[in-house]
Amino acid sequence: MGDLAQIRLQTNCSACVNKCCSQPLDWVYVTEAEIVKLEDASGVFRGEFIEQIRNEINGLMFQTLRLPCYFLDAEEQCSVYDSRPLICRLFPFYPDPLVAKLMFLPAECGDRITFVDSDSKEGWSASDYQDDIAKWFAKIWSEAALR
Numbered sequence: 001m002g003d004l005a006q007i008r009l010q011t012n013c014s015a016c017v018n019k020c021c022s023q024p025l026d027w028v029y030v031t032e033a034e035i036v037k038l039e040d041a042s043g044v045f046r047g048e049f050i051e052q053i054r055n056e057i058n059g060l061m062f063q064t065l066r067l068p069c070y071f072l073d074a075e076e077q078c079s080v081y082d083s084r085p086l087i088c089r090l091f092p093f094y095p096d097p098l099v100a101k102l103m104f105l106p107a108e109c110g111d112r113i114t115f116v117d118s119d120s121k122e123g124w125s126a127s128d129y130q131d132d133i134a135k136w137f138a139k140i141w142s143e144a145a146l147r
């Protein structure tokens with residue numbers, strides 16, 4: 001995680017008109033458990049919102065949300081907010097399984113992002129999710145290797 005652990009921020013997502021959820025190039029990789037959680041929360045079968053993509057370099061098959069996301073409602077809000085996958089929770093941090101590294105993509109948030117001091121009680125940091133991210137990488141890779 002390195003220097004990214006020092007970054008602490010807040011985002012004003014309700015005021016965002018160019019949401020990360022609707023960008024076709026930010027793959028929202030999901031684990032099997034995250035897909036089941038979305039199915040349970042929405043009552044919608046995975047075929048409606050999941051895509052399988054094979055990585056051309058390593059040949060592995062990953063599962064991602066189809067974008068623009070099926071769960072983005074008419075008011076541009078997430079209709080499964082409490083059950084959203086880890087990548088959604090972390091944005092503008094982005095755990096990229098292809099390089100096994102956490103990236104930082106703040107440009108999409110534009111002026112909806114506010115940075116706060118690293119020792120502040122306000123906002124949040126990717127380091128708050130360090131264990132979740134490590135487990136998530138392990139899951140994504142082990143599931144892709146079995147497909």
Ligand code: SF4
Binds near residue numbers: 022
């Ligand atoms: S699950 Fe929710 S937060 Fe994630 S991409 Fe879809 S609408 Fe956005």
Ligand code: SF4
Binds near residue numbers: 016017018021
């Ligand atoms: S792009 Fe940034 S500000 Fe906009 S919805 Fe996503 S995380 Fe929130």
